[in-house]
Structure formats: structure tokens, C-alpha cells
Amino acid sequence: MPNRITELFNIKYPIIQAGMVWNSGWKLASAASNSGILGLLGAGSMYPEVLREHIQKCKKATENPFGVNVPMLYPNVQELMDIIVEEGVKIVFTSAGNPKTWTTWLQQRGITVVHVVSSVAFALKAQEAGVDAVVAEGFEAGGHNGRDETTTLTLIPMVREHIHIPLIAAGGIATGKAMLAAMVLGADGVQVGSRFVASEESSAHEAFKKMVVAAKEGDTQLTLKELAPVRLLKNKFYNDVQELYKQTPTPEQLKELLGRGRAKKGMFEGDLVEGELEIGQISGLIHDIKPVAQIVADMVQEFEMAKQQISKI
């Protein structure tokens, strides 16, 4: 399905595997790239030298293009960007920061830049900053999320109306049908997160993957909005946060409860009790752990079937 997203990244299908913290290492990204979509390493949970190792292993594991997602809120972003340039990665997705900060610097080094937004205003800022494409991510997405709480179904057509550069939809997309729906709404491609958490190649802990598969509608909630809104599976840690809210906590008290390393503890080490378990609402529709190649093949097949079915309405 050639379009401007497949051409931008030189991939077969307009699907991006999200670069998620504690999930998206070289095994996941290379499996994604080998399946004809764009694989992304998630640098948000990697020290600079860990990122370098993952890039090098990813290069060995695939000849296809892959990229790195870099949340710009960390102090060591310069180090991460230097490693990306040194290692010859050609695609960077930036998130959680001002798109002006890195876009030109990266593009001058031959890198394609995509910025992740959750509102029309930030999509316009990203376009003005000269990014090559925008990911617009809705309220249903797992992990960190925007303050407007705009859902994918409404965000995509509103962003499409305001920007002319390629648009990638994210949030709530785990199937070929949702991919088709997003493209009907004006997206050129989709970014898929939760579905790839429950893949064999994700670096998430097996216990977390199983909890994602067991999740039902209503099992996630956006919380910790005073710090940075984040969508979590409901577990003991989530309940502790809700209990603290009853006492009108200050942001400092929330930070203290959150502490450090909870996302790693939950998603990577499999502590389902005390860990922070980031996943999207669409986890309620994910019922198995599959190899990435199978996930991609199933999505593409369902996409084509849905296209056939819809033509008969």
C-alpha cells in the first residue's frame, strides 16, 4: 500500500511500531522492521550506552529502516542524539518537548524527524518547526498523554484539517479495522503500541504481557494528571494513587508516592503489584501474545478484508 508514509520511511506498510519505554528494544524494533513496518527503539528507558548497544544489535538484525523514539524531557538528550548520529540511524521520533529544539539539527544530519503531539495546537507547532511528519495520539493511548484529553476519533480529522504534512494516527489502534478507520479519518498511517507490548519480541516482562492480554474494557485509567497524565492498568499501585487523591495531595506528595523506577519495576521486572503498568484502552481487545510478524500479517489481512467489506455497504 504505497503512500507518503511508506515512501517517507521506505517501508512496505504504513504502520509504525511505537518506541515505548521498557518494551521497545532491538528485538522488537528489528522484528517490526523485518515485517515490513517501521520499528522504533524506545530511548526513554535507555542510558546512552544502552541505546548504542540496541542500535548496533538492531542494525545486525535487520537491513530495513528503523528509528529511535526520544522523549525530549531527559537531561541527557544531547548524548542520545549524538549516538543516533554516530550510529547512522536515519529516523527519529521526538516527543514530550518543543519540536523546534532538535528538528533542524537532526535534519541537517540527514535524519527524518517525526514529532508526537496530542493536540491541534502542537501539531501546528511541529509543522512550523519543519518536521517531516506528525504522530497525533489520542486520549485512549497508553502511557503519557495530553492534557486536552482529545480522543483519536476526533483528534485525527481536526489535525488533518490544520496540517498538510503526513499524519500518523496513534491511540486505540491494534487491528486492521482500526487502521482502516484511522485512514478513513485522514491519517496516512498508524502507530501501534499496546498490540506490540503483547508480542513475543517485546522486552516487557512475561507477567505484564499476560496482564495486558487479560485486561478488559475499563481496566485502564488516565491518572497523575498534576504531574504528567499517564494511562495505567489498574493495580495496587494505581489504587494507592486513588487513595492518596482522597487526601488532596500536593504534587510533591504524588511525586513521593510515584518515586523512581516504578515503570521499570512494573513493565520490565514484572512487579504487577507495585509497578506502574502503562497500556492503552485497546488492551481490552488484545487476547494473545504473538510474534511481531504474525501481528503485522494479521493487521494487514484484516485491513484488506475490512476494505472489501466496507465497499459492499
Added chain:
Amino acid sequence: MPNRITELFNIKYPIIQAGMVWNSGWKLASAASNSGILGLLGAGSMYPEVLREHIQKCKKATENPFGVNVPMLYPNVQELMDIIVEEGVKIVFTSAGNPKTWTTWLQQRGITVVHVVSSVAFALKAQEAGVDAVVAEGFEAGGHNGRDETTTLTLIPMVREHIHIPLIAAGGIATGKAMLAAMVLGADGVQVGSRFVASEESSAHEAFKKMVVAAKEGDTQLTLKELAPVRLLKNKFYNDVQELYKQTPTPEQLKELLGRGRAKKGMFEGDLVEGELEIGQISGLIHDIKPVAQIVADMVQEFEMAKQQISKI
């Protein structure tokens, strides 16, 4: 486009005009029914004898089927239901209550019953109660809303997976593209609210209609969750609620601030300062006030065009 929703209601297009408080009187419902979709009166803002008057006027204004939306939380529901039966209305949408309470009673009187839900669990309860169809409404919808905060994009396929009766998608749908997207996701039809608020025939105050047209992405928010979650346009009243939240209000204090009659004051009387202004996120994509017939014609045309375009992907 004949399908099981058009057959259930004997309408031309599988579109339902939502029965919204202070918006959905006989002018809107009859215009909708005359345009080939299902018009609904919104009984939630009508005294029993006002409802009778609207039903009688609607019968004179259209020969096509129309229905009544009845929120079941009011004390006078029995009176409303008696009037619906006496006046020979053949379609009732129930919301905000237990679907078991009225479904059999209504069906025994020859009435088709649809229940509005916002979660998989309640969709299953509605199906068990024997309703003829379910409306599944996502987080982006205007007005009162569910506690799970599940978005339309994720709710529809999850509900579709669990129920076999006809499914109507609601929340975030104002265009033919969104209608097609909802049907790709598994809906048999769509319920459209916000788009019809900004119609010539809606009984909303002109000032409120203009504010809906001026709304941008991010201008609504779900609030008052301790009472009943409701999505509102941000205005002075909304800001007053947010200020009160900073003082950790009890539900009683929230109720006191809300007071009585704010929805009427805002939407019907046009007090944009002190009124409660219920509208969906998709208001950011609504740019004009049009006659209902034009809204329907535009939606259907866009739906058909989107179907053509998607077949070329």
C-alpha cells in the same frame, strides 16, 4: 444503505439524531425523520405534558418514524412512558438507568427499545434485558458520560465482540467519514448529537449554537465526575467548577454550585457565562449552522466519497 438498523427503524440511512436535552424538540426530530434518518425527541428536559405536545407536533410534521429518548433517572418516568404509549410512539431510547426496568413493559406495548451504554458490561446487561439494539457512546461525547472513559474507537470493537444485537456508535461522530470509520469498527449505525445542535432546527439558543461553531479542539472537558460525569464547553461556570475543585469540595458543595436549571440556562436560554454547555469534543470540527436536511445530505455524500477513496488505498 439497507442494513439491520435501517430495517429496525424503517429509515433510509443508518443515522440517529440524538435525543438531547434542550436541543431535541419536535422541529429537530421531525426534520431528521423527514431527511431519511431517525429523529428523537429528548424527554430529559420536558415535563410530561410538554413531551405530549412535542409528540403531537412531531406526528403532524412527519409521516416517518421518530422516537423519544428517556433518561430513566427522573421521578416522572412512568408518566412519560404512559404518554409515549398513549400517543402511539413506536421507538424509545432509554438511558441512565437499568435496562431491565422498562424494556419488557415497552416491548409488550409494541415499542422498539434501544438502550444507551458506555461500557461492555452495560452493553451485555442491555442485551440480556432484551433490548432491540444498543447505542455505545464513547468518552468524547457531549453531556453525560460513562465512568470507564472508554473512547468510541476502542469501545465499539470491544462491544461488538461481546454482543450480537444491532450496535449504534455514538460520541465523536459528525461527518460521513466518522460514520464510515464507526461502521468499519463494527457499528451497524451511528447516533449523532453535537452536529445537530448546530442545526437550524435545534431548539438550542442561537448564542449556544454560535459558541459550538466557534469551539476548537481542546475546548471541552469531562468534569463533575463525583456527581455524574458530564462533558462541557469551557466557560465561566466550568472555570468556577475548576476553582472549587482546588478547595477539595464535597459532592454536596459541587451540587450546590451546580444548582438547578443550569443546562436550560446555558443551552436553551443562551447564558454562555453561567450556563452548563453540554457538547462533544467533535464540536472542534463543526464550523457552520445548517438545516438538518443539508447535514444529512452532506454526511451521506461524504460517506459515499470516503468509501470510494478507501477502496483505492
